[in-house]
Amino acid sequence: MTENLRIGVPSKGRLAEISTALLLEAGLRFRRQDRSLFARVKEMPIDITFLRTDDIPILCAEGAIDLGITGADLVAESGAELNERLSLGVGNCRLAVCVPAEGGIDSPKKLAGKRIASSFPNVTQKYLATHGVTAHTVKLTGSVEVMIALGIADAIVDLVETGSTLAANRLRILDEIGSYETVLIQNPQTNHQALCDRVVRRLEGVVIARAYSLLEYNVPATKLADVEQITPGYNSPTVNQLEDKNWYSVRAMVKRSEVIGIMEQLESLGATAILETSIANCRL
Ligand SMILES: Nc1ncnc2c1ncn2[C@@H]1O[C@H](COP(=O)(O)OP(=O)(O)OP(=O)(O)O)[C@@H](O)[C@H]1O
Numbered sequence: 001m002t003e004n005l006r007i008g009v010p011s012k013g014r015l016a017e018i019s020t021a022l023l024l025e026a027g028l029r030f031r032r033q034d035r036s037l038f039a040r041v042k043e044m045p046i047d048i049t050f051l052r053t054d055d056i057p058i059l060c061a062e063g064a065i066d067l068g069i070t071g072a073d074l075v076a077e078s079g080a081e082l083n084e085r086l087s088l089g090v091g092n093c094r095l096a097v098c099v100p101a102e103g104g105i106d107s108p109k110k111l112a113g114k115r116i117a118s119s120f121p122n123v124t125q126k127y128l129a130t131h132g133v134t135a136h137t138v139k140l141t142g143s144v145e146v147m148i149a150l151g152i153a154d155a156i157v158d159l160v161e162t163g164s165t166l167a168a169n170r171l172r173i174l175d176e177i178g179s180y181e182t183v184l185i186q187n188p189q190t191n192h193q194a195l196c197d198r199v200v201r202r203l204e205g206v207v208i209a210r211a212y213s214l215l216e217y218n219v220p221a222t223k224l225a226d227v228e229q230i231t232p233g234y235n236s237p238t239v240n241q242l243e244d245k246n247w248y249s250v251r252a253m254v255k256r257s258e259v260i261g262i263m264e265q266l267e268s269l270g271a272t273a274i275l276e277t278s279i280a281n282c283r284l
């Protein structure tokens with residue numbers, strides 16, 4: 001009997017619920033019982049394994065799982081050879097070098113000889129090397145922002161989203177190392193390539209659907225060319241003439257983050273009956 005495809009999903013933390021919800025929306029039906037570390041997908045030869053988010057890159061590279069959901073920051077830190085198949089549009093964060101708000105470290109060069117606390121020692125050392133700086137890194141697994149106050153470190157490298165943790169600890173960003181989000185990774189040597197592709201397509205449908213809305217509106221014929229510039233659609237907008245030949249109905253996909261601004265622009269060009277509809281799933 002051939003083995004099932006294995007997908008590694010975070011067992012706890014901020015990515016656990018996000019990942020499970022995505023897979024369910026993509027039609028992979030499974031139920032995690034209590035704290036169980038394993039679930040079988042209904043009607044598909046797929047097993048879900050619940051793992052620590054930071055172990056997922058290395059377990060995927062080693063072949064323990066074929067696909068995994070984790071942070072791109074953790075993939076970078078692991079240095080593992082993996083295929084990044086899909087960005088999942090969630091878990092957006094930056095990795096930044098942070099220093100005391102009031103202090104003398106005002107350039108990367110001034111990190112020379114300092115102590116830097118981080119959960120990302122490998123990414124930190126790579127960053128230091130690009131600046132030709134040598135510094136000592138202290139590897140920690142959490143609460144990194146407090147280490148300067150504790151006298152353990154002069155600077156830290158940690159994840160920043162809103163910056164509120166930094167502000168609460170009176171730290172500021174000296175430099176940004178990179179931006180990351182939650183990703184679907186694949187073992188390059190998987191024996192389940194076709195099924196991996198199918199899972200990727202399914203997840204892609206959900207990720208695109210979440211990122212876009214459908215906008216429909218009516219517009220005078222004289223303004224059609226103008227509004228088509230504003231809503232070019234994913235490929236192109238759908239345009240139908242109304243019974244009143246001087247008017248057209250337009251339908252186009254629009255980035256959800258831009259919808260309100262676009263509705264305002266359309267309205268000012270004379271569009272009417274502008275409707276936003278959310279998309280549950282799609283194949284493009
Ligand atoms: N503040 C944040 N905003 C957005 N994404 C984040 C944030 N913090 C972490 N992430 C993303 O989530 C991933 C998992 O974070 P982390 O390992 O800290 O889990 P957690 O949910 O915070 O649980 P834990 O309690 O173990 O820290 C990170 O690697 C990163 O990709």
Ligand SMILES: O=P(O)(O)OC[C@H]1O[C@H](OP(=O)(O)OP(=O)(O)O)[C@H](O)[C@@H]1O
Binds near residue numbers: 142143159163164165
């Ligand atoms: O810029 P902010 O919006 O404040 O977010 C950044 C914080 O979020 C994460 O911590 P998390 O909440 O995961 O706590 P942890 O330290 O227990 O991992 C990260 O490690 C930062 O500390």
Ligand SMILES: [Mg+2]
């Ligand atoms: Mg955390």
